Amino acid sequence: MDKLIIEGGVPLAGEVRISGAKNATLPILCAAILSGEPLRVANVPHLRDVTTMLELLAQMGIGVSVDDKLGVELTAAALNNPVAPYDLVKTMRASVLVLGPLVARFGEARVSLPGGCAIGLRPVDQHLKALQAMGATIDIEHGYMRAHAKRLKGARIIMDLVTVTGTENIMMAATLADGETTIENAAREPEVVDLANCLNAMGAQVSGAGTDTVRVIGVPRLKAANYRVMPDRIETATFLAAAAATGGEIRLLDTSAGILEAVIEKLRDAGARIESGTDWISLSMSGVLRAVSVRTAPYPAFPTDMQAQFMALNSVARGTALITETIFENRFMHVQELRRLGAQIEVEGNTAVVTGVDHLDGATVMATDLRASASLVLAGLIARGETAIDRVYHLDRGYEAIEEKLSKLGARIRRVH
Numbered sequence: 001m002d003k004l005i006i007e008g009g010v011p012l013a014g015e016v017r018i019s020g021a022k023n024a025t026l027p028i029l030c031a032a033i034l035s036g037e038p039l040r041v042a043n044v045p046h047l048r049d050v051t052t053m054l055e056l057l058a059q060m061g062i063g064v065s066v067d068d069k070l071g072v073e074l075t076a077a078a079l080n081n082p083v084a085p086y087d088l089v090k091t092m093r094a095s096v097l098v099l100g101p102l103v104a105r106f107g108e109a110r111v112s113l114p115g116g117c118a119i120g121l122r123p124v125d126q127h128l129k130a131l132q133a134m135g136a137t138i139d140i141e142h143g144y145m146r147a148h149a150k151r152l153k154g155a156r157i158i159m160d161l162v163t164v165t166g167t168e169n170i171m172m173a174a175t176l177a178d179g180e181t182t183i184e185n186a187a188r189e190p191e192v193v194d195l196a197n198c199l200n201a202m203g204a205q206v207s208g209a210g211t212d213t214v215r216v217i218g219v220p221r222l223k224a225a226n227y228r229v230m231p232d233r234i235e236t237a238t239f240l241a242a243a244a245a246t247g248g249e250i251r252l253l254d255t256s257a258g259i260l261e262a263v264i265e266k267l268r269d270a271g272a273r274i275e276s277g278t279d280w281i282s283l284s285m286s287g288v289l290r291a292v293s294v295r296t297a298p299y300p301a302f303p304t305d306m307q308a309q310f311m312a313l314n315s316v317a318r319g320t321a322l323i324t325e326t327i328f329e330n331r332f333m334h335v336q337e338l339r340r341l342g343a344q345i346e347v348e349g350n351t352a353v354v355t356g357v358d359h360l361d362g363a364t365v366m367a368t369d370l371r372a373s374a375s376l377v378l379a380g381l382i383a384r385g386e387t388a389i390d391r392v393y394h395l396d397r398g399y400e401a402i403e404e405k406l407s408k409l410g411a412r413i414r415r416v417h
């Protein structure tokens with residue numbers, strides 16, 4: 001199994017390009033199910049989750065071609081197998097995003113129930129409740145959700161909680177439904193907006209994405225389109241946090257500060273100087289790194305996908321920080337590993353109390369999920385001596401060419417097989 005070896009202590013310096021957003025790409029690829037004509041997607045990141053999604057779509061009978069310039073073309077002219085099998089869903093929960101589009105276009109879907117995962121229970125009850133409100137019949141059989149509908153009907157849907165993929169699934173389903181759908185208490189994440197823009201480029205009528213009420217007027221069919229995926233805000237923020245934690249100076253290209261305000265504000269509180277233009281962000285760190293408390297919540301608040309990385313940053317900051325996780329019930333798996341490197345962290349319920357220490361010491365640690373592994377990379381970059389990160393495949397789900405990018409910024413990092 002691959003390991004990443006990091007020799008810490010080098011301040012990151014230089015320029016790198018940010019990839020397309022994983023969490024926008026995954027729903028956008030699923031949007032191809034909604035149309036019989038080609039959807040060409042540009043700026044697709046080369047990631048394990050994206051490959052898994054393309055595999056899933058191909059085995060349903062969708063035409064998939066990938067070029068060497070981060071472009072993918074998908075054509076769902078016909079489909080012979082509207083199924084998301086257990087083996088794929090268990091490796092990637094975002095597979096549930098095929099459910100809404102399949103029922104909307106083909107009238108049926110069979111998708112494995114996801115089950116628990118490393119960061120929490122993550123049920124999909126809101127996705128199912130909304131599809132039922134739109135007239136779908138749903139049965140749970142042998143661990144699979146079976147959904148049927150002749151044609152979905154527009155409905156008023158009030159989500160009980162803010163769910164990103166739930167909002168995306170229902171928004172996609174509603175594009176081909178009969179009449180108007182409103183999704184209230186919708187997720188406002190930029191990736192929801194990116195999906196809405198893609199659907200509109202395909203001829204859908206979606207408005208209000210980015211607010212808590214999304215309106216969709218159903219149309220009979222969608223058409224061919226070209227769409228470029230937005231930059232990855234979590235990759236961007238991870239690099240910024242790594243530069244701040246190592247006392248470095250970096251410039252990130254092909255990204256945007258407008259989708260990251262909560263994180264940028266916290267980095268400034270930590271002592272970083274941040275500047276930005278339309279498609280770049282730079283960060284430089286000169287003074288002392290100060291502890292910053294964060295509380296995760298749906299966008300535009302601080303993202304849960306950056307919580308682990310801020311834990312690593314705070315572990316060597318001056319002062320004490322409180323890190324409160326309100327989205328997932330079990331997203332502190334990195335605490336044990338960071339402690340092995342010398343971090344001082346106590347967990348009380350959903351809050352971690354991090355007291356900054358003078359330095360971390362390299363050790364062998366184990367990645368447990370994608371963002372936990374990113375926090376271990378940050379810790380490895382800060383630590384004295386060598387850190388070996390085991391189960392690095394978690395990192396490959398969401399960070400494109402991470403060791404190349406970090407090497408380019410001067411980090412001493414390598415992968416061993």
Ligand code: EPU
Binds near residue numbers: 123162164305328398
């Ligand atoms: N929830 C329910 N019922 C539902 C749906 C969600 O109880 O029907 C709960 C979840 O268990 C969780 C909360 O609602 O406690 C929010 O979950 P949400 O549905 O918003 O999460 P998601 O859509 O499954 C997406 C991202 C995650 C990111 C979260 C929160 C994708 C593909 N995944 O997941 O990304 O953490 O939103 O922002 O967009 C990652 O990239 O590392 C990652 C985990």
